[in-house]
Amino acid sequence: MAAHRKPKQRPLSGPAARTAATLAIATAASATAFEGIGHAEPNLTPAQVKAKVDKLYQEAEVATEAYNGAKQKTQTTRKAISALQDEAARKTETLNAARRQIGQSAAAQYRTGGIDPTVQVLLSSDPSQFLDRASLVDQVGARQSADIDDIQHQIGQIDQLRSTADDRLTQLRADQAELKKNKAEVQAKIRDAQALLARLSAPERASYESGDTAAAPAAAASRSVARSSAVAPNSRAAQAVSFAYSALGSPYVWGATGPNAFDCSGLTQAAYRSAGVSLPRTTYTQINAGQRVSQSELAPGDLVFFYSGISHVGLYVGGGQMIHAPHPGAPVRLAPIDQMPFAGAVRPG
Template identity: 40%
Template sequence: MGTHRRPKPPSRARIATLGMAAGAVSLLPTQSQAAPQPTLEDVRKQVETLYEEAEAPTEEYNAISEKQAKLQREVDGARDRLARKQQEVNELREKIGPLAAAQYRGGGIDPSVELFLSGDPDNYLDQAAMLDRTSSRQADALRAMQTKQRELTQERTDAQKRLKALEETRAEAAETKNEVQGKLAEARKLLNSLTAQQRARMEADQERDDASAGASDSPASYNGPASGRAKTALDFAYAQLGKPYEWGSTGPNSYDCSGLVGAAWRTAGVSLPRTVKQMYDAGRKVSKSDLQPGDIIYWYNDTQHNGMYVGNGKAIHAPRTGKNIEIVPLDSMPFFAASRP
């Protein structure tokens, strides 16, 4: 999965530069002035940046988790096959036991049977032919045993390979999860450094910004021009309005961006891949001028953020940590592409 980071608006870059400059000045030892406290706007921009930077590794985590689930199914299947092969080998050993006993009663255990029962049957058939001391019945039974033993060894090798791959994805998922949680923890630390009054003011500023941008997370029913499967998907998405964004989540109480899109289309009988990148790669691309309600919108790039077009120049999406599923103007973020499931 790519590690593209969302482009930052010029104003944010200027703020970051000013913030760094201010930080550099504050490091100079002076007796006459304390280090300047970051402004509320500085904190808000830093928190927003951290939330945005957590989105790309969130999608990476989703891809790894999907791979991990697939490997887990393969490991479970390999274990089942291994158990069946072991049972088959055990049953053949039980059948061969009476043959060896009969041979013993008739004048001692055949050396080749003794060799086999010692647990190393690979060279048995060649030796048996050379010695010419084994009945065809014993040869058939031991040939079957040798085949099953080889199959068992192969199954064990395959299971070990799959298990190793599973362990590697678990380690990779843990590392990516730590990256996301680290950024979110840093954002929470910044927010916790604010007074209650400052937090209230920040929330009020956010609500004002959302209102001016035309964003809404109030519960609503879809009444646009979509029909068929697209309408079913949008009906579901609208029913999630106001539910919180949560990284890595596919519902039903919270969603990340691709989790919402996938869940909505799943209700319409369409199975989409898990991540933004996979949805982009799999979808039929449509131009911005040909958008239809239900189309998947990709903002910024092909790996980071998506939502669904609802018509009338608007889209529904799960935005980022700290916000709820909402309806926003299509151009409230840089439009990258669109695809149709």
């Protein structure tokens, strides 16, 4: 009886091999696609989308304030480098002038046989005045020695200035890297938020962007009341409030400080700038730019801060309301201060 053997399988080649490879790739792609769907975020309700968008915008604001701080650092460092370079240039010119003077003196000594003309005049005077002449010669020598010492001191100062400028340049590069990182983080958060908002219907999106919450209609209705009933503690605060009202409707643009667009701390900074008061650039520095006040002591013009990381700020206008720049897509608006977790308040001086 003949033995039954399993026929040998030959490797596929030509069109058959290409067909098999195509099927394998298609199968793998399908598996990956199904795996992705299995791990994808399930469909979110409009309320869940809004909550996630709120969180992304709040995180973007944290990154925005970090960006603002890094930007301010780069500007300060650039100014410092420029000042150091200017000072080094001035000192270099002074040094060159001193070198020219000593060079001219050395040339004169060479032409007259190695003795300074002033010294020659002194030596050719009446012998009876020898002691006076000797004293003057000593003074001339001492002056030349002092000139050389001064030049050495100036060289040391210039070297120190250049070294400091190099250190500041290294710091500037680090600040620029931080700035770039924070900018990328802000942009990523905003893109994610906008992608989530795209899941909403047009009316739902419009409702979100208009700040339509339970308190929003009351806030809009109380706008004129807030302006008329609350009294600012001083003329500077009153001017800041007036500026904030004039900015209503201006677009939110991260990193902007006016005159036509603002981020949250840019708005408060611009409002007080209009009153002649200089505020720091970021929320986490503005909170230290005045007298701390409790929520029960709030008066128009006070800066009100939100979240544990002090990442958002608005300008209190009275009646439990503030004017603030909320987030991208939402213009400067009036809103109740209890919309967000209150973190503190200050009254700028």
